[in-house]
Amino acid sequence: xxxxxxxxxxxxxxxxxxxxxxxxxxxxxxxxxxxxxxxxxxxxxxxxxxxxxxxxxxxxxxxxxxxxxxxxxxxxxxxxxxxxxxxxxxxxxxxxxxxxxxxxxxxxxxxxxxxxxxxxxxxxxxxxxxxxxxxxxxxxxxxxxxxxxxxxxxxxxxxxxxxxxxxxxxxxxxxxxxxxxxxxxxxxxxxxxxxxxxxxxxxxxxxxxxxxxxxxxxxxxxxxxxxxxxxxxxxxxxxxxxxxxxxxxxxxxxxxxxxxxxxxxxx
Amino acid sequence: xxxxxxxxxxxxxxxxxxxxxxxxxxxxxxxxxxxxxxxxxxxxxxxxxxxxxxxxxxxxxxxxxxxxxxxxxxxxxxxxxxxxxxxxxxxxxxxxxxxxxxxxxxxxxxxxxxxxxxxxxxxxxxxxxxxxxxxxxxxxxxxxxxxxxxxxxxxxxxxxxxxxxxxxxxxxxxxxxxxxxxxxxxxxxxxxxxxxxxxxxxxxxxxxxxxxxxxxxxxxxxxxxxxxxxxxxxxxxxxxxxxxxxxxxxxxxxxxxxxxxxxxxxxxxxxxxxxxxxxxxxxxxxxxxxxxxxxxxxxxxxxxxxxxxxxxxxxxxxxxxxxxxxxxxxxxxxxxxxxxxxxxxxxxxxxxxxxxxxxxxxxxxxxxxxxxxxxxxxxxxxxxxxxxxxxxxxxxxxxxxxxxxxxxxxxxxxxxxxxxxxxxxxxxxxxxxxxxxxxxxxxxxxxxxxxxxxxx
Numbered sequence: 001x002x003x004x005x006x007x008x009x010x011x012x013x014x015x016x017x018x019x020x021x022x023x024x025x026x027x028x029x030x031x032x033x034x035x036x037x038x039x040x041x042x043x044x045x046x047x048x049x050x051x052x053x054x055x056x057x058x059x060x061x062x063x064x065x066x067x068x069x070x071x072x073x074x075x076x077x078x079x080x081x082x083x084x085x086x087x088x089x090x091x092x093x094x095x096x097x098x099x100x101x102x103x104x105x106x107x108x109x110x111x112x113x114x115x116x117x118x119x120x121x122x123x124x125x126x127x128x129x130x131x132x133x134x135x136x137x138x139x140x141x142x143x144x145x146x147x148x149x150x151x152x153x154x155x156x157x158x159x160x161x162x163x164x165x166x167x168x169x170x171x172x173x174x175x176x177x178x179x180x181x182x183x184x185x186x187x188x189x190x191x192x193x194x195x196x197x198x199x200x201x202x203x204x205x206x207x208x209x210x211x212x213x214x215x216x217x218x219x220x221x222x223x224x225x226x227x228x229x230x231x232x233x234x235x236x237x238x239x240x241x242x243x244x245x246x247x248x249x250x251x252x253x254x255x256x257x258x259x260x261x262x263x264x265x266x267x
Numbered sequence: 268x269x270x271x272x273x274x275x276x277x278x279x280x281x282x283x284x285x286x287x288x289x290x291x292x293x294x295x296x297x298x299x300x301x302x303x304x305x306x307x308x309x310x311x312x313x314x315x316x317x318x319x320x321x322x323x324x325x326x327x328x329x330x331x332x333x334x335x336x337x338x339x340x341x342x343x344x345x346x347x348x349x350x351x352x353x354x355x356x357x358x359x360x361x362x363x364x365x366x367x368x369x370x371x372x373x374x375x376x377x378x379x380x381x382x383x384x385x386x387x388x389x390x391x392x393x394x395x396x397x398x399x400x401x402x403x404x405x406x407x408x409x410x411x412x413x414x415x416x417x418x419x420x421x422x423x424x425x426x427x428x429x430x431x432x433x434x435x436x437x438x439x440x441x442x443x444x445x446x447x448x449x450x451x452x453x454x455x456x457x458x459x460x461x462x463x464x465x466x467x468x469x470x471x472x473x474x475x476x477x478x479x480x481x482x483x484x485x486x487x488x489x490x491x492x493x494x495x496x497x498x499x500x501x502x503x504x505x506x507x508x509x510x511x512x513x514x515x516x517x518x519x520x521x522x523x524x525x526x527x528x529x530x531x532x533x534x535x536x537x538x539x540x541x542x543x544x545x546x547x548x549x550x551x552x553x554x555x556x557x558x559x560x561x562x563x564x565x566x567x568x569x570x571x572x573x574x575x576x577x578x579x580x581x582x583x584x585x586x587x588x589x590x591x592x593x594x595x596x597x598x599x600x601x602x603x604x605x606x607x608x609x610x611x612x613x614x615x616x617x618x619x620x621x622x623x624x625x626x627x628x629x630x631x632x633x634x635x636x637x638x639x640x641x642x643x644x645x646x647x648x649x650x651x652x653x654x655x656x657x658x659x660x661x662x663x664x665x666x667x668x669x670x671x672x673x674x675x676x677x678x679x680x681x682x683x684x685x686x687x688x689x690x691x692x693x694x695x696x697x698x699x700x701x702x703x704x705x706x707x708x709x710x711x712x713x714x715x716x717x718x719x720x721x722x723x
Contacts, residue, residue, distance in 0.1 A: 058647075080322070097652060098649070098650070099648065100647070101648070101649070119403070121393055121397065121398055121407075122392045122396040122398060139389075141386050141390065141392050142389075145403060147325045148493060149495075151494045151643050153322075158385070159316030159320070160314040160316040161313075185385055247646060248644070248646065261647075
């Protein structure tokens with residue numbers, strides 16, 4: 001019995017040492033990417049000073065889809081199928097749908113209880129310091145679970161190797177500005193974090209104002225104001241006067257896009 | 268006793284010589300697997316776009332097959348584990364086969380999601396960066412545990428037979444003799460060894476049942492924890508567990524029939540084995556009908572917009588043919604066949620089992636694809652959104668057939684490396700009088716015995 005126990009101890013010790021060795025080798029050989037500085041747990045939401053919101057005025061939207069075009073240019077958005085000819089279009093990160101009463105542009109809802117972020121098996125999708133849902137496409141394995149989980153269908157996928165210009169290829173990739181795009185990973189609207197971090201509005205907001213609609217507004221709810229890139233209005237006034245609502249809010253996803261219903265329609 | 272010894276020799280003979288037909292069969296299966304590997308290579312080089320997956324149907328046949336193969340791995344647990352625990356003696360000739368199905372189906376099933384990654388070369392991230400909050404990580408842990416447990420459970424009852432191989436197979440290759448010697452762990456049939464082995468088998472038989480239940484439940488949670496229409500349902504875990512029992516038992520019936528026919532195992536696999544299994548099969552079938560009614564009736568009564576869209580798409584829409592085949596061919600006809608005493612022949616039972624397996628494969632398809640195709644945004648009113656379409660490409664189809672061929676290949680190779688019927692168990696005296704007594708089985712004719720079994 002004694003020798004059996006000793007054998008077991010030796011075996012367990014050996015197995016433990018082997019596992020530790022394996023883990024060490026994996027780390028030292030670079031198999032494990034170093035922890036990204038941007039990767040945040042949902043805990044960090046508590047010490048938030050920023051609370052970005054989109055406000056979308058459905059009364060002002062005429063369905064021109066200039067926002068989609070501007071987005072695709074700004075972010076060098078890949079084709080729907082990443083290069084396959086029969087799918088000519090580019091991924092509509094902000095997509096304009098027709099409705100009974102007009103149109104509705106739908107960007108990423110930037111849920112603060114995001115189903116996509118909850119399901120990721122490798123932590124490739126995460127909240128930035130200022131609570132924007134980003135994707136680390138160097139880490140993403142392409143399982144597409146986040147796409148399946150998103151109730152707003154605001155996630156996309158590069159089915160093929162996306163074409164990229166020389167400029168794009170020379171860009172330094174970062175989850176804040178995920179260019180150049182790559183094969184086999186998830187894509188999404190990231191609220192132009194590279195612009196927002198510098199204090200400007202996302203490209204779609206600028207484009208909408210320049211097209212004369214000003215249906216898209218962006219701002220920091222912590223400061224209580226939103227802007228179309230030029231004018232600044234009070235967020236609480238908009239919510240109160242126009243009866244703002246959110247998409248599928250009952251799902252508990254805490255979306256951060258407020259919709260102002262068209263005149264004469266209650267949400 | 269001597270008759271049984273002679274009987275066991277006919278199974279041992281399967282391990283000695285493999286005829287040309289065996290190599291031909293293995294060659295064909297290996298070629299299909301090879302073609303599937305080529306399809307995966309194309310997918311790896313060009314990207315997942317070579318499959319039929321497109322937004323919003325981003326999961327296709329690879330995920331269907333993943334669920335399907337993990338489900339049929341239930342065979343070993345349900346038959347072997349539960350019948351062993353309930354001391355049902357009639358199980359003895361079929362436990363090894365059932366356990367082999369588990370051992371063969373699990374790695375094939377576990378491979379499918381890995382073949383379905385956009386970046387297969389980053390597969391290690393799944394382990395190195397595993398995020399335990401993700402249902403995919405739960406799945407990895409559950410399936411990993413299941414694979415290890417079922418390997419141990421396959422191996423333990425194999426030890427006495429490996430010792431028999433070590434002692435009686437002199438003509439086989441050196442490597443195989445070395446393997447038999449090492450893997451039989453010095454088994455000599457001492458009373459103490461026997462006692463310990465049976466204790467260990469019992470522990471594993473108890474363990475594999477909850478492990479299998481957990482695997483199929485966790486597998487269902489991958490779907491049901493999301494907010495998707497149809498998936499977000501509490502019936503899913505039991506639905507998946509029962510579906511696994513149903514397709515697992517059906518798979519044993521088919522595999523049993525194939526081995527009986529090609530290896531001439533009529534002496535061991537009697538009509539009553541098919542009958543008894545058919546009763547289990549019927550019970551699982553009725554449970555599936557009950558759960559299916561429950562699954563579809565609940566949302567149709569509540570009549571939420573998206574639920575109705577989903578139900579319309581499967582009952583009258585583009586997937587109606589599959590749905591009604593599943594209901595009638597996959598559930599109702601098998602139930603009738605097995606319920607009517609005159610229809611309960613081996614041939615018809617196996618036909619019912621094949622129908623059940625087709626139905627269960629379609630069921631996985633209907634769970635995954637039409638649900639993903641339903642547009643999730645239903646507000647504001649009138650929002651127009653094209654429903655998704657999915658047509659599998661040659662790539663997924665090739666990988667599907669390669670999976671089936673790989674499963675058959677693993678089974679056939681296993682059946683030529685180790686006795687496919689547990690020799691030491693069928694040689695043991697019966698402990699209960701309920702099961703069919705092997706001693707009363709008709710003895711194989713001398714002519715058949717010397718002729719030996721034919722190769723497949």
